[in-house]
Amino acid sequence: MIPQALPSYDGTGLAGVLPRVVRSLGGPQLPAATGARLPAATRAVVVLADGLGADLLRRRSGHAPFLRASAAAQDPAVPGVLTAGFPSTTATSMGTFGTGLPPGAHGLAGYQVRVPGTDRLFNELDWIGGPDPEQWQPHRTIFEQTTAAGIPVTMVGPAKFGSSGLTRSALRGALFAEARGLSASVDAAVRAARATPRALVYLYWGDVDRTGHQHGCESWQWGESVELLDGELRRLRTMLPDDTSLTVTADHGMVDVPASARTDVATDPELRAGVELVGGEPRGVQLYCRPGAVADVIAAWTARVGDDGWVMTRDEAVATGLFGPVSPDVLARFGDVIVAVHAPVSFVDSRVMNSRIIALIGQHGSLTDAEQQVPFIHLPAR
Incomplete structure (x- = not known):
């Protein structure tokens, strides 16, 4: 039996997020930048909250008043929900997000993937024993293309992600700014946005996903994790220069399995x-x-x-x-x-x-x- 609903790999999917933001900065026209144009900006901050599914966010929106109000005020021409792609997992989604290409092109095929011609799996998240990341995913990333176009790009996240295999494969091309904790990450994103007259800043946050895995996405702990994120996103918005847009997305949603x-x-x-x-x-x-x-x-x-x-x-x-x-x-x-x-x-x-x-x-x-x-x-x- 073949599924009826399939993910999109254009402007209505996760692949289109960075290309559309880059276009709003006057950057290069990238293939996945389809759909309604985003308003022009001089600088942009894009936050990817791992595991923050749209369905969960709708049902538990009481934990996220800032995001709820922001979604309600969004231009109706800009769809507020996208599809992640298949499989709906972090490694594959980061490949799609970071290259603007579908999994069949960037080749980040899943959480655990067989290296062709071998009898072993490797984990595309930790990349332990994995192949050379630049050869495994040789296409130019959006960050590489944006930097080449003269727009500085900064990636904010934990130190371990700075030179990880997944970063080198899907997100290479950005200046890396190390930050510990969400508050410090927000501060680092603000500094990066203010540092240059024109900028693209990417901030990754993984605790919503981590909490959902450990306690379940229907748990009170998940709601508490989203409340923390929501409050820091509100603070981020107020601290950014007026010429800066803020985009929030995720790499997948989640369900609880007993x-x-x-x-x-x-x-x-x-x-x-x-x-x-x-x-x-x-x-x-x-x-x-x-x-x-x-x-x-x-x-x-x-x-x-x-x-x-x-x-x-x-x-x-x-x-x-x-x-x-x-x-x-x-x-x-x-x-x-x-x-x-x-x-x-x-x-x-x-x-x-x-x-x-x-x-x-x-x-x-x-x-x-x-x-x-x-x-x-x-x-x-x-």
Whole structure:
């Protein structure tokens, strides 16, 4: 069964966020900069709050009065909700956000990805033992193109992200400003915006996602984390120069999955049969199969998943546009079989996932609105 709703990889998706902001600064016209034009600005700050799904933000908007009011005041011509892309996971979304390209072009295929021609997975978040980031994702990033056009770009975040594999792959080209904690990050973003007459500043914040994973996105702790973010965004807006726009978005949403609804493929002979490696996300599984086993794997997983999700071959996923146009150079990075669930269930593999990851309550990776839809809140220069 093929899903009906597919993510967008243009101005109505996460791919279009930075290209549209760059265009508002008078920068180069980038391919994904489609849709309604954003008002002109001299400087811009873009905040990506990891895990801040649009569905969650709507339902729990009492924790975010600043974002709620900002969304309500937004120009109706500028859609306030975008799609993240598939799989709806940080590594893939950062590739889409940072390059303006779909996953099938930038090749950041998921949380855990098989290196073609090998029998091993690597994690695109921590990049431990991974390939050279610049070769894995060779396309020029938006930050590189913006800097080359004469607009200074600064990225604000924790020190560990300054030279990480994911940054070097998807977000290279910016001057890095280290900051610890959200308040310090906001201060650093303001300094960067004020430092030059023209500027693009990118601020990443990961605690909403971290809290959702650990406590669940329906928890009081998640609401508290969003309240902190909302208050600091309000402070950021008041401190920015008048000629500076502020854009807030996210890389994916989240749903809670009870422990009883998680299946461990490592202990399930039927699901394990014919599968060499289990990659992707627990809710967006990518199965790398033994030669000749794809049909049997499809049958076994279709019988098990049933009406809880979609099971498709890689060719079917590509043909439907799930990854956008796919380059032959990256095709083999995606699993032979793709599983995307819409029920509150997930599939893990204790052979390649540690117990901490398996125990996460809040999860994402699939095609549901709760995971796919992210906010696009744009406050123009005053």
